Amino acid sequence: MTERVLRVEDLSCGFETEDGYVRVVDGISFGVAAGETLGLVGESGCGKTVSALAVMGLLPKPAGVLESGKILFNGEDLAAVDRSAMRRVRGREIGMIFQEPMTALNPVHRIGKQIFEALTLYESGLAQGELNRRAVELLDQVGIPSPERRLREYPHQLSGGMRQRIMIAMAVAGRPRLLIADEPTTALDVTVQAQILDLLRALQRDYGMAMIFITHDLGVVAEICDHVIVMYAGRVAEQAGVRTLFRTPRHPYTHGLIRSIPTVETPSKSMLPVIEGVVPKLTEMPPGCRFSNRCRFADELCVAETPARCTIAPGHEVACHHWETVVP
Amino acid sequence: MRKVGNVHAVDDVSFTVGEGETLGLVGESGCGKSTVGLTLLNLIPATSGHVFFEGQDLSTLGRGEWRALRREIQIIFQDPMESLNSRHTIGTILEEPFIIHKLGTPEERATWIGDLLVRVGLPRDAVSRFPHEFSGGQRQRIGIARAIALKPKLIVCDEAVSALDVSVRAQIINLLLELQREMKLALLFIAHDLSVVRHVSDDVAVMYLGKIVEQARATDIYERPAHPYTRALLSAIPIPDPDHQRQRIVLEGDVPSPITPPPGCRFHTRCPHTIDVCKSDPPRWEPVDDEQYVACHRWRELA
Numbered sequence: 001m002t003e004r005v006l007r008v009e010d011l012s013c014g015f016e017t018e019d020g021y022v023r024v025v026d027g028i029s030f031g032v033a034a035g036e037t038l039g040l041v042g043e044s045g046c047g048k049t050v051s052a053l054a055v056m057g058l059l060p061k062p063a064g065v066l067e068s069g070k071i072l073f074n075g076e077d078l079a080a081v082d083r084s085a086m087r088r089v090r091g092r093e094i095g096m097i098f099q100e101p102m103t104a105l106n107p108v109h110r111i112g113k114q115i116f117e118a119l120t121l122y123e124s125g126l127a128q129g130e131l132n133r134r135a136v137e138l139l140d141q142v143g144i145p146s147p148e149r150r151l152r153e154y155p156h157q158l159s160g161g162m163r164q165r166i167m168i169a170m171a172v173a174g175r176p177r178l179l180i181a182d183e184p185t186t187a188l189d190v191t192v193q194a195q196i197l198d199l200l201r202a203l204q205r206d207y208g209m210a211m212i213f214i215t216h217d218l219g220v221v222a223e224i225c226d227h228v229i230v231m232y233a234g235r236v237a238e239q240a241g242v243r244t245l246f247r248t249p250r251h252p253y254t255h256g257l258i259r260s261i262p263t264v265e266t267p268s269k270s271m272l273p274v275i276e277g278v279v280p281k282l283t284e285m286p287p288g289c290r291f292s293n294r295c296r297f298a299d300e301l302c303v304a305e306t307p308a309r310c311t312i313a314p315g316h317e318v319a320c321h322h323w324e325t326v327v328p
Numbered sequence: 329m330r331k332v333g334n335v336h337a338v339d340d341v342s343f344t345v346g347e348g349e350t351l352g353l354v355g356e357s358g359c360g361k362s363t364v365g366l367t368l369l370n371l372i373p374a375t376s377g378h379v380f381f382e383g384q385d386l387s388t389l390g391r392g393e394w395r396a397l398r399r400e401i402q403i404i405f406q407d408p409m410e411s412l413n414s415r416h417t418i419g420t421i422l423e424e425p426f427i428i429h430k431l432g433t434p435e436e437r438a439t440w441i442g443d444l445l446v447r448v449g450l451p452r453d454a455v456s457r458f459p460h461e462f463s464g465g466q467r468q469r470i471g472i473a474r475a476i477a478l479k480p481k482l483i484v485c486d487e488a489v490s491a492l493d494v495s496v497r498a499q500i501i502n503l504l505l506e507l508q509r510e511m512k513l514a515l516l517f518i519a520h521d522l523s524v525v526r527h528v529s530d531d532v533a534v535m536y537l538g539k540i541v542e543q544a545r546a547t548d549i550y551e552r553p554a555h556p557y558t559r560a561l562l563s564a565i566p567i568p569d570p571d572h573q574r575q576r577i578v579l580e581g582d583v584p585s586p587i588t589p590p591p592g593c594r595f596h597t598r599c600p601h602t603i604d605v606c607k608s609d610p611p612r613w614e615p616v617d618d619e620q621y622v623a624c625h626r627w628r629e630l631a
Contacts, residue, residue, distance in 0.1 A: 043493035044464070145581075159582040160357075189356035190520065191579050194564035198578075216494055219523075219566030242570045260498035261568055262527035268546060269350075269505055269528060272498040278463045 004072075005177050005210040006055070007031040011069035011079075013054045016062070022282050023067065024050050026234040029309075032227070034177070035204065037211040039225030039242070041218070045279055046231040048214045052180050054079075055212075056096055057086035074177070092122055095171035099183040101163035104170060105155040111166055112151030115139070115173070122174035141206075142169045143199055161192035168199065175207055182214045197224055218261060222246060227315065230254050233279055233290035236309070240316040248327075250318040252295050255327045289321065297326040337363040337586060339538040340377070345482065348508065350515040352529030352546065354522055354561070358583050359535040361518045365484040368516065369403055370394060382481070399429060402475040406487035408467030412459040418445075418470055419455035425477040444473040448503060465496035469503065476507060482514040490519060501528060522565050526550050531619070534558045537586055537594040544620035554622040554631060556599050593625065601626055 008030050014023035025047040032038040040048045053059050054066050057078060071078040074093065078086065090096075098104060106114060115135040120126065126134070132151070139147035142165040155163055164184060171179060181200065185193040201224060204211055213224055221228055221242065228245045230238045230253065238251040249255045256275040266272070277294040280286065288305045292298040299322075307319045320326070338360040345351045353361045366372040368379055370386070379386040381401065389397065405411040412421055422441045426432050432440065442452050448469040459467055468488065475483050485504065489497045505528060508515055519525050525532060526546050533543040534555065542555040553559045560577040567574070579598045584590055590597050596606040603626065611623040624630070 043495060161582060189583075190522070190566075191356065191560060191564045192582070193566070194576060195578065197566075198576075217566065218494070218568040222568045222570045222572070223566045246568065246570055257495055258568060260495060262501075262523050263568075264526075264550070266527055268526075269530075271502050271505065272527070274498045274502060275495045276499070278465060278496070 003033060004031040005034050005074075006212075007070075007072040008051075008055065009070040009072070011051065011054060011071065012067040013050060013059060013069075014065055014067060016065060019283070021065065024234055024282065025054065027069070028229075028231070028234075028236050030229050030236070030239065032178070032210045032212055034210050035208050036226045037204065037213055037224055039221045039228040040212055040214045040231065041216065041221055041228055042231035043216055043279065045233070045282070047234040048231050049182055051231075052096070052182055052212065052214055056090055056094060056180065057081075057083070058090075058096075091118075091176075092174045093176050094178045094180065095174070095176040096180045096182065097164075097167050097171045097184050099186050101160070101167040102155065104167045105163060107155050109154075110151065111153055111155065111158075115151065115166070115170060118170040118173045138169045138173055139166075141203070142166075142172075143195070144169075159192075160188055161195065164188065164192075164196055165199065168196075168203070172203055172207065172209070176209060178210045178212070179204070180212045180214070183216075184213075185220065186215065186217070193220075200224065218258060230257075233285065234282075235290060236317070236319060237291065238316075238318045238320075244313070244316055250312060250316070250323040250327055251291075251320050252297055252326055253291050289319075297322055337538055338367065339589075341535075341538075341540050343533055343540065343543065345514045345516055347481070347514055348512040349531070350508065350517050350529045352525035352532040353516060353518045353535060354520060354525050354532060355535035356520060356561075356583060358537065358586055360538040360586070361535050362486055364535075365403065365486045365516060365518050368482075368484055369398070369401055371403075395429075399425075399478040400481045401484070402478070402480040402482070403484040403486060404468070404471050404475050404488045406491050408464055408471055408491070409459065411471055412467060414459050417456055417458060418450075421459075421470065422455075422474055422477060425474060429478065431478075440477070444477060447476075447507075448473045449499075463496075465492055465500060468492060468496075468500055472500075472503060472507070476511065476513075479511065480513070482516065484516045484518065486518045487520070488517075489524060490521060497524070504528065522550075522562065534561065537583065537589050539594055539623065541595065541624070542620075542622045544616070548620050552620075554616050554620065554627045555624050556601055556630065557595050593623075601630060 010027045010029055011025060012023055012027050013025045014021055042048050055071055059066060066079055069079060112135060116131045119131055119134055135151055136147045139150055144150055144165055185196050215221060225242050228240060228242055229236055232253050238254045249258060259273045262272060275294055280293055286292050286303050289302045289307050292302040301321050307321045309317050309319050311317050341364060343351060355361050363372060367374050419441060422444055423437050426437045441455060445452055445454055450469055489500050492500060517528055529546040532546050532549045533540045536557050542558045553562055560579050563575060563577045581598055584597055592608045593606045593611050596602045605625050611625045613621055613623050615621050
């Protein structure tokens with residue numbers, strides 16, 4: 001078993017609201033090894049982004065609360081370190097890229113200045129000439145044409161795909177051991193998305209990074225992920241290797257999700273198999289399985305008792321009372 | 329204000345949509361597909377060309393006639409939150425079309441609204457609630473209810489499912505298909521998700537930088553694309569199957585600006601098969617067969 005770069009254990013986090021504390025992530029566990037890509041998949045409100053923010057120590061203050069659990073990275077429990085220690089880790093050891101590049105790019109500074117800033121974080125005392133050389137190298141590595149010219153430009157002069165590449169460049173400048181990518185291609189055209197996915201794969205290969213890829217797009221998951229965690233309403237429904245997940249999913253939610261996507265084989269204009277209903281509001285969750293109100297196979301046990309995590313094969317875990325019988 | 333240029337958002341686009349049929353319109357950012365949809369409703373005025381609806385040239389209509397026409401052509405938008413007035417109850421939102429067109433007594437309208445809600449899968453008590461109380465998928469159902477209220481003939485679906493969660497997308501797609509069958513609706517389905525478009529469309533038109541570059545029956549577009557851009561687009565779609573072998577065609581660079589589109593074939597700056605004539609002469613619209621058309625100088629040799 002390859003060494004795990006990150007191991008999250010029983011992580012719970014949430015937010016203080018006017019109506020009291022609301023738990024958004026409820027006891028999730030996962031890990032990712034060097035050179036591997038873990039997909040964190042789920043729909044709105046499932047807690048995937050909040051989980052990533054917790055790992056990065058970026059839960060919005062003061063409302064965000066890391067309630068319990070361990071975040072083991074490089075022999076340290078990030079859940080227990082102080083803010084300055086976390087700042088050292090973040091950026092240098094763990095990089096993060098987001099859906100919207102402008103969250104990372106300052107619109108009033110030239111690209112060059114921003115790249116230099118990122119480089120200086122990892123190595124102080126570099127002369128300007130050396131900084132320039134490294135910045136050009138970095139931009140070249142992420143596939144930006146005419147990198148010297150780009151250094152003098154402002155973010156608004158670049159296309160969405162270019163800005164995304166710059167954000168990636170800044171995130172990997174310090175050669176982090178782990179890269180967290182939160183929906184990095186969701187806002188991009190499909191041809192640009194393909195380019196960015198290729199780039200991420202190449203960088204991962206070259207740097208040996210572990211990567212956590214957060215998305216709701218199962219097509220992207222199939223392309224880029226080695227292992228996948230499917231989250232639903234703050235909990236893990238299923239975890240498996242990517243092939244296993246698509247070939248033999250065991251959780252009714254995973255199965256329903258995959259089936260509802262039209263493929264070449266789906267007869268044109270036919271009714272798609274659907275998962276009925278909607279995710280319950282956080283304040284209206286059933287006491288047991290959170291998927292029970294939408295699940296075709298749910299019974300009283302499901303509504304009343306939270307299903308335990310079952311390991312049904314090495315690397316394949318599912319949280320469902322009836323996993324043995326429900327999915328064909 | 330100084331005019332700095334014209335954006336040729338949509339340039340010489342022609343297509344037809346029949347009763348009970350769906351035309352899918354696909355393309356990436358800046359291709360003009362949303363502009364086409366908005367132009368059909370005169371939400372963006374056309375600078376030239378004609379839209380014929382049931383044989384009638386819409387450019388000849390006066391304001392009063394346009395208002396009557398709005399009963400026949402409706403639109404559903406991408407963002408269910410932005411297209412619903414957050415200060416109005418669902419009842420008010422759904423009553424508006426009837427009031428504008430002076431239809432029914434208050435009692436009749438109340439009945440119609442109740443029936444609409446049931447038809448789109450919402451509870452009747454939604455009438456007294458506000459948009460923010462509903463999920464994205466439910467708000468989209470409200471948008472659909474509003475669009476079908478006056479029993480239109482054509483509905484423009486502008487990225488109608490793009491902003492929805494995957495598990496809800498299928499529900500809304502099914503609802504649209506059911507309504508299409510029941511009401512014999514013509515649908516113009518504008519989207520960038522090619523898998524969804526293939527599923528809901530009878531025919532598909534591919535747009536690039538304001539032009540339609542290829543049009544064909546949905547199955548043919550995906551199985552035998554004739555245009556290099558269509559091929560590149562299809563090769564880029566991520567397929568939810570880890571064992572799927574893809575032959576990716578990588579397009580260099582970004583889409584050029586629609587203010588100064590490239591001369592000749594607009595795709596020539598990124599096309600892997602560009603030759604001299606592509607840079608100077610716009611390609612003609614040519615039939616591949618009865619139902620497939622393409623605008624490319626080299627389509628025969630590339631087939």
